[in-house]
Amino acid sequence: MEDVWIMDSGCSRHMTGHRKWFSSLNPVSTKEYITFGGNGQGKVLGVGSVSISAKLSLRELAFVRNLGFNFVSVSQLLDEGFEVHFKKGACCVLDAKDTLVCSLLPFGQVFRVDLTSVSGPARYLVASPSSDIWKWHRRFGHLNFDVLVRLSSMGLIRGFPKLRAEKDLVCHPCRHGKMVAAFHIPVSQVMTSYPGELLHMDTVGPARVASVSGKWYVLVVVDDFSRFSWVFFIESKDEAFGFVRDLVLRLRNESHKAMRAIRSDNGGEFRNSRFENFCRDLGHEHQFSSPYTPPQNDVTERKNLTLVEMARTMLDEHRTPRRFWAEAVNTTCYIANRIFLRAFLGKTSYELQFGRQPSVKHLRAFGCRCFVLKKAGHLDMFESHCLDGIFLGYASNSRAFRVWILEAKQVVETCEVSFDETMPCTTPAFELSGDDEEGTPIFEDEEGAVNDGDAGATAPVAAPAPSATSSDDEGRPLPTASSLLPRQQTHAEAGPTKDAGEVTSEIVPSR
Template sequence: MWYLDSGCSKHMTGQKDLLSIYTEKFCGNVRFGNDQFSPILGYGDVIQDNVTITKVSYVEGLGHNLFSIGQFCDKYLEVHFKAKRCSVCTKDGKELLVGTRKSNLYTINLSKVQTDNQVCLLSKASLQQSWLWYQRLSHLIFHYINKMVTGKLVKGLPELKYEKKHLCAACEKGKMKRATHKPKPEHSTSSPLELLHMDLCGPMRTQSINGKRYVLVIVDDYSRYTWVKFLRSKDETPEVIISFLRTTQVNLQKPVKLLRTDNDTKFKNKTVEDYLESVRITHQFSTARTPEQNGVVERRNRTLVEAARTMLSQSDLPLFLWAEAVSTACYTHNQSIIHHRFSKTPYALINNRTPRIKHFHVFGCRCFVLNDRENLNKFGPKADEGIFIGYSQTSVAYRVYLKKSKTVIESVNVTFDEEVASEQSSSEPVLTGVLASG
């Protein structure tokens, strides 16, 4: 019979015959309640059926077998006391040992422990032992070392509980990884324009047909509505940001409260900061070399670039039309991507109306645009053949690349031949030879 004691710091017994693998060693003295002392002459393991209690001290003259409550707690176990019973449990609530109360003593009978509960109450290994086996096992994490002990998966490893008291400098140098960035449990914003994410993508190796090499991507945190602005150089960034903020706040009749960007000088400069301070917009920066903190716009950047690359590849158009492809992808995604929080499109969330997409056409398909720009003779063709490359951002019109003049025009008088685009995926592109010279 074993008793629970909150005063002793070790499991102790006065019956030497209970101990197996006994080690004779003087480990100090124990003071009893009558102020008498008794020596700890050694220690061993108590093994009874499926219960193993390691490093139990042998105290000469001790009349009871004592479990240390403190030692249970040091092993990350929980000890529960009720009116007529007590229990020793794991963190997940599994009962390892159960005892009963007799008068004012709680006792545990090891012979009554259920045979399907495999219990191994391990003593803590010393710091030197822990790090010795840690290095012997090639810096294996302590969780797996303890798992090998409790599951008896290997032989020769002392049955102790191994703990990591401090960092291993070698592991930090050899195994260091980036910090995880878990998604927020709650949404940061409750209305459009409350928070805007910005990032500048570029420079592109091929400049666009209008001489642009950078694209500024702006994402509204609440609706995920996206804007794209194309720049010739990074120096234009402050001017474009200020112009965008002024125009957007007027168009949507809502104030911008917070701006989040990376730490690059294109965003962190006196021109931008002076303007934001004058209109009382807070500017937040992500930590250097930590793009995950500005992940909303970084992910949208990747989505737009991948969509544009796919559209150019499918239509077999030249790379100088990359800006048109990015703009078209942004335009269609705003009206088609479903926001998982609201089950609505970004366009519906920011404009409070359902988008219409009947006018959508296949990017890169052949089209014909009315020629109302030149004086034609009586029998001249009334339409020019072109390639559909997107939608106008300033008016209700389509953008068409004219093959004859190699220019881009905007017009509503356009007819489309989308069947050609569908055939291009399985046969040689019809437009390849025409655009090669462009």
């Protein structure tokens, strides 16, 4: 046992009975004895320092006569500024910068480092991947691990803990969803001075399958200064004008500074009389990229690629059907606004847009299984109190989560929900069609997930009718479940209220 070091939480100091560990030994000034478990005693013959790993040195290590073991004292490590973490099957020691300095393996009922099979700087073991970094990787839409760790250390996001870098982390959904990456030459400086000065916009689509509410395209709008983004889902490109008009008018009301310009490609959804008259009336310049030259509209082109890659990865992780692509894209936009830093400014898009740091405490992994509280006033004594659902994202106009109720086949927005984010996923299996298979593209022209937008504003020729219809043309979900979720509404313009005897949920249209 002379080559084995044991981590001992009951040991008052580091100690060993083997002289070979010391290159030099300092005598003790006074007589000192160590009491053993059987009331026996061993005299301290001297003290010194010993390195048991490349990054861990034991200072004031006592050389004790008649001691047959080597002990590392937990209390002395804590006094020296280290942290010691125990969990089932593993023990690790971290320094003040949360860097791993030593890892120990179980040895019976204790933890040990065996130095007989290692030497030099390799005298420590690599810790297993942190569960926290995996959890936040999935909550942040499968953000790159290096970016995730760097972002956690900057203190720019509330509710986001500091994460440790781990080696050799491989996420299979990321490999499937992001295998092909495009190279983009970054802009060398910030060209605008405040949010709302210049808006970039583009449409992506058509999708290979219609969304649950029958949408085929997504309109992406990006603020040039903050890179804050908005996404809108439309059945045909000619609907884009209405959403752009409403957004521009809302931003004019929210900001004290004037909007200067709108930039788009030459697509028919942007180059038409309605758009030109609208810009002229408000005094906005409408800038166009050259026909069939996507790099000139690179801000939205890169944003499109980012959103679609993240959405595809999140759909693949839990084998969520492709018809939920709009929910996935909306969620990726929500996440991206809160976690990506604006180049050269060092702040998140959310903080640049609204002047305060974003919070991510409420984020959950897209597509995970969740449980929604039922209506409390009409439950049988032995009836289940919750409904099984699939987490689809975050409400736009209230502090609530969007959940697909499996039994009712409806989307609800609710705050009364609990989540199962375990990995691998435990979501109930969906019956997948050919277009829903894992790894298939979301959009028809998904080479970079963009199109040049110069072919005019027409819907796909063979687009099937939406699977659900409604009087307000907003694509209401399939069969109602009024007996389960009684507060049936077509949209949620305010936060859900908590009435006596009712579930705090609202049935809302799918995207």
